[in-house]
Amino acid sequence: MVNFLESFLRVAQHAEAGYHPVLPGLILLLPLVGFVINGLGAFLWRDNKRVPSVVGPLAIIGAFAIVVANFLAMQGAMPHEPAIVSLWTWMAVGDLSIGVDLQFDQLSILMMLVVTGVSAVIHVYSIGYMRADPGYSRYFAYLNLFVFFMLILVMGANFPIMFVGWEGVGLCSYLLIGFWYENREFASAGKKAFIVNRIGDFGFLVAMLLIFTHFGTLNFVEVFAAAPEALVFGGGVATLTTLLLFLGATGKSAQIPLYVWLPDAMAGPTPVSALIHAATMVTAGVYMVARSGVLFAMAPVSQAIVAAVGAGTALFAATIATQQYDIKKVLAYSTVSQLGYMFLAVGIGAFTAGIFHLMTHAFFKALLFLGSGAVIHAMHEAYHQVHRHDDPNDMRNHGGLKNLMPITWVTMWIGTVAIAGIFPFAGFFSKDEIIWSAGSYGYVVLWVVSIITAILTAAYMTRLMVLTFHGENRSGADAKPHIREVSAVMWVPLAILAVLSLVGGWLQIPEALPVLPAVDALHHWLEPVMEPARHVMMEHGFHQAHEAPLGGGEAAWAIISTVLALFVVILTFRALVHRRYSPAAESEAPTGIAGVLYNKWYVDELYDRVIIRPLLAMWRGCWRIVDDGIIDGSLNALASGTRMVGWVGSLFQTGRVAGYMFWFVSGVVLILALLLL
Amino acid sequence: MDIETYTLILSALLFAIGTAGVLLRRNAIIMFMCIELMLNAVNLTLVVFSRSLGIEAQVFVFFVMAVAAAEAAVGLAIIIAIFRHYELVDVDRFNLLKW
Amino acid sequence: MIADFFFVLFAVMAIGGATAMVFARNPLASLLYLVMAFFALSGIFVLLDAHFIAAVNLIVYAGAILVLFLFVIMLLNLGRTEKTDLRGPLYRVIGIVVAGTFFGLLIVMLRGGHATSMAGGMGQATIDAMLESQGAVGIVAEPMFRSYLVPFEITSLLLLVAIVGAIVLARRKAP
Numbered sequence: 013m014v015n016f017l018e019s020f021l022r023v024a025q026h027a028e029a030g031y032h033p034v035l036p037g038l039i040l041l042l043p044l045v046g047f048v049i050n051g052l053g054a055f056l057w058r059d060n061k062r063v064p065s066v067v068g069p070l071a072i073i074g075a076f077a078i079v080v081a082n083f084l085a086m087q088g089a090m091p092h093e094p095a096i097v098s099l100w101t102w103m104a105v106g107d108l109s110i111g112v113d114l115q116f117d118q119l120s121i122l123m124m125l126v127v128t129g130v131s132a133v134i135h136v137y138s139i140g141y142m143r144a145d146p147g148y149s150r151y152f153a154y155l156n157l158f159v160f161f162m163l164i165l166v167m168g169a170n171f172p173i174m175f176v177g178w179e180g181v182g183l184c185s186y187l188l189i190g191f192w193y194e195n196r197e198f199a200s201a202g203k204k205a206f207i208v209n210r211i212g213d214f215g216f217l218v219a220m221l222l223i224f225t226h227f228g229t230l231n232f233v234e235v236f237a238a239a240p241e242a243l244v245f246g247g248g249v250a251t252l253t254t255l256l257l258f259l260g261a262t263g264k265s266a267q268i269p270l271y272v273w274l275p276d277a278m279a280g281p282t283p284v285s286a287l288i289h290a291a292t293m294v295t296a297g298v299y300m301v302a303r304s305g306v307l308f309a310m311a312p313v314s315q316a317i318v319a320a321v322g323a324g325t326a327l328f329a330a331t332i333a334t335q336q337y338d339i340k341k342v343l344a345y346s347t348v349s350q351l352g353y354m355f356l357a358v359g360i361g362a363f364t365a366g367i368f369h370l371m372t373h374a375f376f377k378a379l380l381f382l383g384s385g386a387v388i389h390a391m392h393e394a395y396h397q398v399h400r401h402d403d404p405n406d407m408r409n410h411g412g413l414k415n416l417m418p419i420t421w422v423t424m425w426i427g428t429v430a431i432a433g434i435f436p437f438a439g440f441f442s443k444d445e446i447i448w449s450a451g452s453y454g455y456v457v458l459w460v461v462s463i464i465t466a467i468l469t470a471a472y473m474t475r476l477m478v479l480t481f482h483g484e485n486r487s488g489a490d491a492k493p494h495i496r497e498v499s500a501v502m503w504v505p506l507a508i509l510a511v512l513s514l515v516g517g518w519l520q521i522p523e524a525l526p527v528l529p530a531v532d533a534l535h536h537w538l539e540p541v542m543e544p545a546r547h548v549m550m551e552h553g554f555h556q557a558h559e560a561p562l563g564g565g566e567a568a569w570a571i572i573s574t575v576l577a578l579f580v581v582i583l584t585f586r587a588l589v590h591r592r593y594s595p596a597a598e599s600e601a602p603t604g605i606a607g608v609l610y611n612k613w614y615v616d617e618l619y620d621r622v623i624i625r626p627l628l629a630m631w632r633g634c635w636r637i638v639d640d641g642i643i644d645g646s647l648n649a650l651a652s653g654t655r656m657v658g659w660v661g662s663l664f665q666t667g668r669v670a671g672y673m674f675w676f677v678s679g680v681v682l683i684l685a686l687l688l689l
Numbered sequence: 690m691d692i693e694t695y696t697l698i699l700s701a702l703l704f705a706i707g708t709a710g711v712l713l714r715r716n717a718i719i720m721f722m723c724i725e726l727m728l729n730a731v732n733l734t735l736v737v738f739s740r741s742l743g744i745e746a747q748v749f750v751f752f753v754m755a756v757a758a759a760e761a762a763v764g765l766a767i768i769i770a771i772f773r774h775y776e777l778v779d780v781d782r783f784n785l786l787k788w
Numbered sequence: 789m790i791a792d793f794f795f796v797l798f799a800v801m802a803i804g805g806a807t808a809m810v811f812a813r814n815p816l817a818s819l820l821y822l823v824m825a826f827f828a829l830s831g832i833f834v835l836l837d838a839h840f841i842a843a844v845n846l847i848v849y850a851g852a853i854l855v856l857f858l859f860v861i862m863l864l865n866l867g868r869t870e871k872t873d874l875r876g877p878l879y880r881v882i883g884i885v886v887a888g889t890f891f892g893l894l895i896v897m898l899r900g901g902h903a904t905s906m907a908g909g910m911g912q913a914t915i916d917a918m919l920e921s922q923g924a925v926g927i928v929a930e931p932m933f934r935s936y937l938v939p940f941e942i943t944s945l946l947l948l949v950a951i952v953g954a955i956v957l958a959r960r961k962a963p
Binding site for chain 3: 692694695696697698699701702703704706709713716718719721722733736737740744745747751752756757762766767768769772773778779
């Protein structure tokens with residue numbers, strides 16, 4: 013036990029001098045302890061809300077503080093090699109040795125900052141949001157456990173450890189989506205998430221097997237160092253491995269074809285949606301692709317597929333978002349769409365741009381989710397007061413909330429503007445870099461798709477704001493007086509995230525823009541990690557132009573995109589703000605093209621018809637034919653056969669001595685005959 | 690051929706006759722007597738072989754007779770006991786061992 | 789010569805007695821035929837120079853055991869019925885076939901040389917010498933009381949058990 017604790021404080025490193033990880037084990041230990049305490053609390057002192065309120069957020073804030081300390085230490089030293097902390101050897105079998113190793117480099121520190129920082133904010137917010145819920149302790153236990161696993165994922169120094177975190181966050185996602193498990197649909201949503209994720213996990217696992225067979229090791233440092241030599245550029249092994257890894261990423265990060273779980277995951281509490289399904293877990297796939305950048309750089313076919321899938325998903329999800337009425341569903345599809353942007357970026361080789369967007373997206377998407385959570389919370393309270401059971405999520409029941417919830421209104425507008433990519437908010441810089449990369453690297457189709465998606469993004473987000481906060485209130489005269497702004501413990505996190513949504517993009521200001529000072533912080537920061545992949549790409553003929561396909565340099569297109577976004581916002585606002593909507597109970601579902609988008613292009617139905625029903629039929633067949641028929645049947649036949657033999661044998665038991673004598677003598681004769689003849 | 694071979698043929702024949710008797714008759718006591726015949730045929734074989742395999746075979750014969758005596762006593766006692774119940778010794782009627 | 793004549797005589801007596809025993813109707817007649825067969829067998833024992841065994845056969849086997857059978861037959865008053873207790877024609881055929889097969893196999897065994905010891909036998913002279921030195925009883929008694937003393941004692945125990953068993957089994961139950 014003491015050795016165990018000691019190992020948490022021990023440091024074994026590969027860097028020569030400079031950066032030493034500060035209290036590495038404690039970063040993981042704090043959320044884990046939080047989980048244990050809150051978990052016990054869920055059983056032992058169920059009604060005590062004080063302990064989880066303190067322990068839950070505090071564990072994460074503590075972890076965040078340590079990560080910041082590490083960040084500052086690393087900033088001072090700027091190491092070129094990752095610092096590996098080996099905790100203990102997990103398994104050593106034959107040629108394979110997997111250790112519980114943590115990797116501290118610029119990329120993982122950045123991810124850790126985002127994870128712990130945004131988690132801390134959301135934990136504080138949850139104190140207010142989940143106040144009335146009986147499963148309070150359980151909620152914080154699961155949330156802490158999630159942070160623990162997510163940190164393992166980003167801190168892992170080899171594929172298996174990352175996979176442990178990968179699976180763990182999947183588990184926590186299932187637990188939290190189905191948090192209100194008594195509702196059957198919510199529980200089913202949790203199952204759907206887990207099962208769809210599993211399909212992706214299969215890809216990850218097979219990829220790991222391939223990597224081990226080919227490289228003989230699973231450690232990141234060793235694999236990525238050996239990759240340019242050990243793999244054939246564009247060869248089968250490289251392509252297959254990276255495609256399988258990407259399959260895992262599509263599952264975890266909700267891209268086509270495995271995105272279907274994310275909209276259903278909105279069944280969970282809103283802070284969960286904010287944390288897991290916006291800021292952190294779903295970005296794991298992007299992180300994984302970025303981390304394995306060298307491998308992807310060696311397989312241009314895979315890169316093309318990643319970028320294409322990303323762009324396609326971005327556009328596809330954006331179209332669906334324009335017709336959704338559930339506020340969380342809009343945001344869910346928006347997340348899928350923005351994740352598509354990130355994959356587009358890492359697919360074409362603009363790894364830093366992808367990570368940049370990951371970071372800014374975490375800020376403004378968490379903000380938007382938490383804001384929508386505030387709205388839902390307020391609506392729910394109001395309906396509760398007047399004993400109505402209308403859907404608090406449905407935007408058709410909202411309207412005109414800007415006067416009733418001013419802080420939420422303002423912060424959500426900040427988030428909207430950020431996601432639309434309007435200068436000087438965070439989204440502008442990150443999204444613009446992606447669009448510019450697509451154009452300047454020469455991918456015309458991807459460039460056009462990303463611009464169209466940006467237009468759609470601005471449109472549906474404005475629609476969301478108009479429906480929720482502007483126009484007339486549709487909640488009903490009885491409920492309206494009860495709608496009020498949320499408590500400080502909930503709007504302070506909103507404010508924090510709003511500030512981050514504003515300044516978060518200023519880490520990376522391109523030189524080409526006029527007037528502004530050039531800031532290259534992020535590129536510079538991530539350079540040691542991304543350099544090997546860039547090197548491979550350069551060697552194989554990568555070239556960045558200085559003009560977009562339609563002409564015009566970086567500055568020109570930056571200005572065009574921001575003006576375009578602003579234009580779309582204003583147009584949409586004016587078009588929709590005076591429209592009359594009915595409350596959800598009185599509305600009909602949209603028809604025609606709008607209907608197709610509203611019904612998510614009927615993808616779930618398609619999957620059901622093409623995949624699930626045949627599988628169910630096959631399983632039912634297996635059950636009836638194989639299990640009942642063949643297996644049970646053969647056992648039963650065996651039993652009745654034995655009974656038959658017994659019955660035949662019983663015919664010999666006549667009780668007649670003469671008969672016995674006869675058989676006896678005949679037997680002797682037979683044996684004698686056999687012996688002699 | 691010499692006397693030993695003929696004697697062996699004789700004993701085989703007697704043994705076969707004894708077997709036939711056991712299979713053919715219903716009276717328990719007669720069956721028993723046929724079994725005694727079979728035993729004696731075996732004794733004959735043993736005596737023949739005592740001339741070549743060792744004189745101990747005759748000791749064996751002696752023991753066979755002793756055991757046959759014991760067995761006859763007990764067997765007949767059983768038959769008497771059964772007779773008391775059935776009033777006859779027809780083995781076809783002794784079918785209480787039926788399943 | 790004479791030996792051969794007597795052998796044939798005794799053999800015919802034995803076979804005849806045995807066959808008659810199997811097919812006789814009256815149990816008493818069966819028994820007496822068997823006694824005759826045993827007499828013949830004793831004669832053959834003598835021809836094989838097993839004098840002691842021949843005597844014991846007559847005294848114990850024919851004289852005690854078969855007499856016991858006689859007592860039981862008479863006690864149970866058998867043999868008064870008209871019906872024979874021989875089985876029907878089918879069973880006769882089966883019985884004779886089985887017994888015939890048995891006999892045939894035994895002969896095959898004989899011919900096939902499974903009786904390996906025929907060649908290496910003691911010669912007549914050796915046997916005569918043994919008879920001369922130890923006497924007819926001696927040649928059986930010597931191994932019995934030397935090497936096979938324990939089986940001898942156990943046999944006496946067996947006889948005791950048989951006596952007790954017979955008494956227990958045959959007595960009338962107390963009313």
